[in-house]
Amino acid sequence: MGPPGSGKGTQAKRLAERYRVMHLSTGDMLRAEIASRHALGRSAQGYMDRGDLVPDGLILDMIRSRLQEIPEDGGFILDGFPRTVAQAEELDGLLNGLHLPLERAVLIEVSDAQIKIRLSGRARLEGRSDDTDEVIDRRLDVYRRQTEPLIALYEKRGLLSRVKGEAPVESVFAELEHLRTE
Numbered sequence: 331m332g333p334p335g336s337g338k339g340t341q342a343k344r345l346a347e348r349y350r351v352m353h354l355s356t357g358d359m360l361r362a363e364i365a366s367r368h369a370l371g372r373s374a375q376g377y378m379d380r381g382d383l384v385p386d387g388l389i390l391d392m393i394r395s396r397l398q399e400i401p402e403d404g405g406f407i408l409d410g411f412p413r414t415v416a417q418a419e420e421l422d423g424l425l426n427g428l429h430l431p432l433e434r435a436v437l438i439e440v441s442d443a444q445i446k447i448r449l450s451g452r453a454r455l456e457g458r459s460d461d462t463d464e465v466i467d468r469r470l471d472v473y474r475r476q477t478e479p480l481i482a483l484y485e486k487r488g489l490l491s492r493v494k495g496e497a498p499v500e501s502v503f504a505e506l507e508h509l510r511t512e
């Protein structure tokens with residue numbers, strides 16, 4: 331978890347390579363659905379362009395089948411999911427059904443000022459339609475209202491770890507690797 335642009339995708343990709351586990355990013359899945367012009371992508375695009383979360387029903391339809399692909403003895407990293415309390419509740423049910431435990435929830439902490447600098451940089455590099463100034467403000471607001479409640483939820487379960495996301499990519503990765511051995 332973490333605000334938009336906190337480095338969830340950047341770090342999840344590296345962790346998945348390092349530990350050879352499945353990387354399941356709902357943001358990447360949505361962008362692939364949009365690129366291939368599938369119905370789900372067409373429904374999701376407007377929400378993403380405005381900086382809103384894609385409705386829970388669409389996200390859950392998409393992730394349900396992907397979770398089934400996790401090998402029985404394999405690990406997995408969820409990136410950008412769950413983002414709402416409803417998604418977290420559904421995830422619990424899905425993982426219980428698959429006998430897969432959730433070992434840890436990681437929160438990558440980054441200030442709003444740093445987020446704005448990073449996302450305008452990404453807009454220049456990748457041309458993502460959801461990285462304009464106005465949409466970034468909306469995404470931060472949506473994060474506060476809809477995703478931040480998950481922090482308390484995972485903290486209460488004793489699963490939450492926090493990492494300082496403003497350090498260079500390598501240092502954040504080192505901190506995450508250190509969590510593995512704790």
Ligand code: B4P
Pocket residue numbers: 332333334335336337338339340341356357358360377378381382383384385389409410411412413414417448449451452460469495496497498499500502
């Ligand atoms: P995501 O694709 O999840 O993307 P994100 O939150 O914007 O970024 P992330 O945190 O992964 O940042 P990144 O590593 O790229 O979501 C996009 C949209 O999809 C959402 O707004 C929503 O509409 C929809 N969506 C996705 N999942 C959903 C769900 N479960 N429910 C509903 N809707 C959903 O890093 C950002 C930039 O910072 C990069 O340019 C990177 O190079 C740089 N960077 C990263 N770490 C850095 C560091 N340590 N130092 C300096 N720069 C760094």
